[in-house]
Amino acid sequence: MANAQLQSVLDHIDKDFDNSLERLFSLLRIKSISADPAYAGDCKAAAEHLAKDIASLGVATEVRPTAGHPAVVGKVKAGGRPHVIFYGHYDVQPVDPLELWHRPPFEPAVTDHADGRKIIVARGAEDDKGQVMTFVEACRAWKKVTGSLPIDITFLIEGEEEVGSKNFVPFVEANKDEFKADYVLVCDTGMWDPSTPAITTALRGLLYEEVKITAASRDLHSGVFGGTAMNPIRVLTKILGGLFDDDNHITIPGFYDGVKDTPPEILEQWKKLNFTPETFLKPIGLSIPAGEKGRLMVEQASTRPTCDVNGIWGGYIGEGSKTVIPSHASAKVSFRLVQGQDPQKIRKAFRDYVTARIPGDCKVEFGDHSAAPAVALDWNMKPLAAAKRALTEEWGKETVLMGSGASIPIVADFKRALGLDSLLVGFGLDDDNIHSPNEKYDLRSFQKGIRSWARILAALAEVK
Amino acid sequence: MANAQLQSVLDHIDKDFDNSLERLFSLLRIKSISADPAYAGDCKAAAEHLAKDIASLGVATEVRPTAGHPAVVGKVKAGGRPHVIFYGHYDVQPVDPLELWHRPPFEPAVTDHADGRKIIVARGAEDDKGQVMTFVEACRAWKKVTGSLPIDITFLIEGEEEVGSKNFVPFVEANKDEFKADYVLVCDTGMWDPSTPAITTALRGLLYEEVKITAASRDLHSGVFGGTAMNPIRVLTKILGGLFDDDNHITIPGFYDGVKDTPPEILEQWKKLNFTPETFLKPIGLSIPAGEKGRLMVEQASTRPTCDVNGIWGGYIGEGSKTVIPSHASAKVSFRLVQGQDPQKIRKAFRDYVTARIPGDCKVEFGDHSAAPAVALDWNMKPLAAAKRALTEEWGKETVLMGSGASIPIVADFKRALGLDSLLVGFGLDDDNIHSPNEKYDLRSFQKGIRSWARILAALAEVK
Structure with a gap:
């Protein structure tokens, strides 16, 4: 029955995808550049827009002031089931140099990539509006098809990630009693490659x-x-x-x-990956891994x-x-x-x-x-295994547990302030041009991202 | 009798010193900046001024064209005695940044140095107009007192030293038959310290x-x-x-x-010098010689x-x-x-x-x-010993034979083009600010420089 329910949710996602895309576009049109005070009004507008959208899922949602740009907080709690915080951010990077963009950065459109892929082009298409909306749209489909969300969720969307979350972290700390949960879902990371899903289990x-x-x-x-x-x-x-x-x-x-050394079972999984000098270094003109001898190149890139x-x-x-x-x-x-x-x-x-x-x-x-510590997930964390299975089912390819070189400091902050681990799932690709002109998000990332979250929500509901 | 003659020349130098200074000043007033085409006319004027002055010594002198700024060539040849080429340059460095000068750079004056020394301040006061004029004035005194110069001399004064002598060297090569001589005297180097004369015997x-x-x-x-x-x-x-x-x-x-190792007798001489971290490095805030262990610091600075x-x-x-x-x-x-x-x-x-x-x-x-070879004098060269004795007599302090870190490429060119060694004697000091604002020449360097050359000319006349 659970399976039949999930299949209905997935079918609805595909059927409603054009509307999902239009809802993403309306968020992308808001110039929520957090670094530039001239766009403070746009940041507030983005928060209000998102709060209204999340509220439409039957979630009690507010725009909450911080010492900087506001946060969006939404809560739906039935009790007696897993309770997660979903984290993302609605603010985006500045668009300079504007002259390098092929289209106006706040007029989103679906265009053809040079290699034929359909892509959504706009500032924030991936980072992080597109990623946030994969989760929101998955929730919408569950709500539409079943009348409710499968787990308890606290939405926590900030507006200052691109400027270091300096007012958001104090906001979380000041209100930590209302952010009790089992763990955090973060959608701000990438895939292993365009066809291989990944869960980021370590951030350097x-x-x-x-x-x-x-x-x-x-x-x-x-x-x-x-x-x-x-x-x-x-x-x-x-x-x-x-x-x-x-x-x-x-x-x-x-x-x-x-x-610590990477667990042997992870190493075994990594050895099967096609992560080689040919695939990773050749595109940048190199051929010899520069890291520690005796380590897999994937270790050099992520866990060393x-x-x-x-x-x-x-x-x-x-x-x-x-x-x-x-x-x-x-x-x-x-x-x-x-x-x-x-x-x-x-x-x-x-x-x-x-x-x-x-x-x-x-x-x-x-x-x-800078002096930020690394973050590593517990490799045996139960929701991780559940999410991994869900992603593998959606993409038809074994999910990679990967380390990421880049830091997402908020993950360490959640651990410190709330005592919560984070599960990092995202659908970005290496060529998404985040922080650069012509930011894009693959149309496939968006659609299968929504479907992935729909499956993950179902899987997490089963985790005791 | 030779000694009595020399003493008369030295007396005349001291008596006529104010006029020597005025003749130097009239050369310093000419803005012969070789690097800037705007001053090409001034360079020509400096050459003509100097040619006229040298001609007044009874020397057949011409301003000779080159592909760049002209050279001054003057010859006096009695025959049957040593014949030297005297080399110097009349061109000067640009004066930027002008705002750092305490006086207009082409309005020479005698002023008081902070420590009480009398100094001549102007662009070219040392490099190389002041130095050239020590030699010219010594010749003038000899001519005045004895009616002739004690040795045969070919004056060869260029106008492009500060821009690499790129037209002067071809000029010398093209006319090498008229530049036969026993050796070259170069006045473009410095003293060991304000009271110790030096002959530069090696240029790195x-x-x-x-x-x-x-x-x-x-x-x-x-x-x-x-x-x-x-x-x-x-x-x-x-x-x-x-x-x-x-x-x-x-x-x-x-x-x-x-x-090659420095000859033992030179090393012995150098060991007696007060060239120590205290005297050389402390003024620049250092205390530990950075060169090869086991070598004297003076070797590190000059012959290594x-x-x-x-x-x-x-x-x-x-x-x-x-x-x-x-x-x-x-x-x-x-x-x-x-x-x-x-x-x-x-x-x-x-x-x-x-x-x-x-x-x-x-x-x-x-x-x-750049790829210029080092130049080293023959340590046993006869005129070197004669010049060394003459300098020691003038300054009352043993003359130091020293290597210089800086290159004077023309010395290698003379060796290559004319087959001639050079004897490098000069009276510059480390604090002369050559190539910098507020260039100066100690009044003592100028006066005793003239006296030094008068003595050297007498000494060289005796070298067979």
Whole structure:
């Protein structure tokens, strides 16, 4: 009977898809750019629009003020069944540079991708309005077909994700008593590839440091001082050049402390994936995985910590030549962190490593840009297995449990503030151009995304 | 009798010094900036002014055209005695930034230095008009007192030194038959310190390379690609960071091939010098010599080859943070070369060293900015010993034979084109601000410089 019910819901989704698309379009037309104060009214309008739409599902919904753009909170609770928080965001990135867009960014349309795929083009088409609406439309279909939602849900949609959720996190903390639930569903991640569904089970953290090494008190002439005066670029390159050993391990003492190996059953699954230099590196002109030897490339990309120098500068960098020994040299260095690594400890280890290598008459200064811990799901979490089965059924292909390099800091905030784990399911693709001109969402991502959530809701209802 | 004659010349120099200063001032007032075509007429005027002045010494002098600014050529030849070419240049550096000058750069004046020294302030006060005039005024005194110059002299004063002598060198080559001589006197170098005279016996050469390493075909997001895609900054810092071993030796294979040790007697002399971290490095905020362990600091600064990264850049270098893995990273790397090192061989060794360390899927491109060999005088050259004695007598302090870090490419050109060695004597000081605002020449450098040349001319007349 449950199966017959689900099939009716899925049929309704397909039958009603044009309306789903029009409802998404009406949300996409609202210019809810959170970074620009000029669009504060549009952000409020997007919140009100979404609140009204969610309320139409029989959910008690309010637009709730925060110190910044408002949040949308909607609750439907029958009791005695699983209770989830659904999280997404209605705000979008700025659209600059506008001249690179092929269409006006807030006039959504379905167009043909160069390779024939049908795509929805607009700012927010994927990130995160399209993704949010996959869940809303799935709920709508359940409500329409069965008269109710299959589980208890608290909708929690914010308007400041693209600017760091700085007012949303305090809002959640201040109201944590009303956000009790079993776990959180987040729809802000991607597929493994266009035909393979994925659940993101690990998000790497990010430690981002800046280093400035100063040698002489002024720039020097290399003819006069070359050979006797220490060059800060020499110090900096020596330190940064020593961060990796010949097996591509990071050499900072203690860096890998607490890092756990990927469970063997996950590794077995990953070994079957077609994630190879040919599929992943060739499109960007590379062929040799740069991570730790002895690790699968998929581990290197997701569950192993990394280090990258994101920027380096010092001395004369214009045209031609100048025989200068600069006074100082700088670098921006970041680390993708995994479960078990404490950003503060890694920061200290990095700074100690650098400081120990500074000559006695040079000095080093550090700046910090970010220190967010990694988030990892419990691989044995029951709803994860249920969602995985549901996705596999919808897409006809085994669901991949994958780590993501990028951070979604709110996931760590939910864990910290509410004590809740998150289940990250999404239908974005690598070529969606999020944060860039010509953002798109595959029409197939949207339609099968709705169907996927419909199946997941059914599956989660069975999880005790 | 020779001594009595010399004393009369020296007395005349002191008596006539105010006139010497006025003659220098009239040359300094001419805006002979060679780099700026707007001042071509001033360059010609400076050449004509100088030719007229040298002709007044009884020297057959002409302004000779080149493909660029003209040269001044004057000849006085009695025969049967030593014959030298005197080289200098009348062109000067641009004066930007003008707002940093304390006085108009072409209105020379004698002012008080902060520490009480009397100084001549003007563009070209030292480099090279002041230095050229020390020699001209010494000749004038000899002519005035004795009716003739003590040796045969060919004056060869160019107008394009500050822009690389690119038309002057072909001029010398095209007319090499008229520039036969025993050796060249060059007045474009400095003292050891304000009270210690010096002869520059080695000029380091310069190899200046640019390196660009490319990894991926575009900039990448470090969250997605961190751990699998090679970062070109990692490759670059590893290579540059490995250029020195723990004893500060340069690790490029073959780099030191052909480099000779400084003669023991020179080392003995240098050991007595007060050239210490306290005197040389402390003023620039450093205390630890950065050159090869086991070498005197004066060797590190002058007779040993060096390597400096003069510039490095890659990735995001603005404010804040960006999680980018850049497509490419670059550096400007230069080497000060000493006698025995072939710039072309060192270039090949450097490029081989870098290329061997480029991962299989990255690529490297090189650019070249300069490749000038070092110049070293024969330490046993007879005129050198004579000039050394003369300088020591004038200054009452042992003359230092020193290497200079900076290159004077014309010295190599004279050797190549004319087969002549050069004797480099000059009276510049480290704080003369050549090429910078507020260029100055100590009044003492000018007066005792003239006296020094008067003595050297007498001494060289005795060298068979």
